[in-house]
Amino acid sequence: MIWKVNGKVVDLSRRAQVMGILNVTPDSFSDGGCFDDIEKAMVQAREMIQQGAWMIDIGGESTRPGAAEVSEVEELKRTIPVIELLKREWDGLISIDTKKAGVAEAAILAGVDIVNDVSGLTADPEMISVCAKSDCGLVVMHMQGSPETMQKNPTYHEVVSEIRAFFEERLATLIAAGIHKERICFDPGIGFGKTLDHNLTLLKHLDQLAPDGQPLLLGVSRKSFFARLIDAPQPTDRDSATAAVTALARQQGIMLHRVHDVKGNLDALRVCEGMMGEI
Numbered sequence: 001m002i003w004k005v006n007g008k009v010v011d012l013s014r015r016a017q018v019m020g021i022l023n024v025t026p027d028s029f030s031d032g033g034c035f036d037d038i039e040k041a042m043v044q045a046r047e048m049i050q051q052g053a054w055m056i057d058i059g060g061e062s063t064r065p066g067a068a069e070v071s072e073v074e075e076l077k078r079t080i081p082v083i084e085l086l087k088r089e090w091d092g093l094i095s096i097d098t099k100k101a102g103v104a105e106a107a108i109l110a111g112v113d114i115v116n117d118v119s120g121l122t123a124d125p126e127m128i129s130v131c132a133k134s135d136c137g138l139v140v141m142h143m144q145g146s147p148e149t150m151q152k153n154p155t156y157h158e159v160v161s162e163i164r165a166f167f168e169e170r171l172a173t174l175i176a177a178g179i180h181k182e183r184i185c186f187d188p189g190i191g192f193g194k195t196l197d198h199n200l201t202l203l204k205h206l207d208q209l210a211p212d213g214q215p216l217l218l219g220v221s222r223k224s225f226f227a228r229l230i231d232a233p234q235p236t237d238r239d240s241a242t243a244a245v246t247a248l249a250r251q252q253g254i255m256l257h258r259v260h261d262v263k264g265n266l267d268a269l270r271v272c273e274g275m276m277g278e279i
Helices: 038-050 073-088 101-110 127-132 158-174 196-204 223-226 236-250 264-275
Strands: 002-005 008-011 017-023 056-059 091-098 115-119 135-142 184-187 257-259
Touching: 002 135, 008 264, 017 264, 038 056, 038 073, 056 073, 056 115, 073 091, 073 101, 091 135, 101 115, 101 127, 115 127, 127 158, 135 158, 158 184, 158 196, 158 223, 196 223, 196 236, 223 236, 236 257, 236 264, 257 264
Parallel strands: 017 056, 017 257, 056 091, 091 115, 115 135, 135 184
Antiparallel strands: 002 008
């Protein structure tokens, strides 16, 4: 399995990789306000790189349940300076976490390699054309509703088949728009318009979600559903549970993981891979 990202080929045949989360927002659910100035953001980025992050995902708008949308101007103000500085000192892969075409376009010009869109490239009608004009990798996520409404009453007839069908439609649409299939990665959107039962069902059937052999990125890091299963009221209490799911997902062949705790999740992946004979 490979993922083509801005002219680079990411080999996902043996070793799974992590995407470190860098939220430069005042209100993200886990780390809001921790990295919302450029100095703090760069300290965190450097720490994640030192721990082994292969990718850094920079987000300027919170997508926690109930979060209100911020303006494009504000999102650009938060993200572009960090992207530009990180690009100058690191040759790894940088991702922009946005559903706005204008932010994605500016981030691509600033040097990002990946556009990670929680709406699956559906929120902004210009997003597909912006991405088609570049060579960036894409993360196409599933979300029922919007961050403001997604957890009010999420409902599915059959969650696995419905998300698989959404991915199949997105794949066909993006290919028709001129985006090569090897640039496309999918994310089931754990916690985005899903109940606890929906999340657990998806986690048990990850190997059934991605169409046509496409890579799947998993983002469970510190999610609130863990607090329904363990005594972990604070997001940072959920890192060990996150690493457990990361390892279990690797056994299902999931090779990309979006996480806050880079070292803990990489350790879990490497131990799992050792047990699988993938050293």
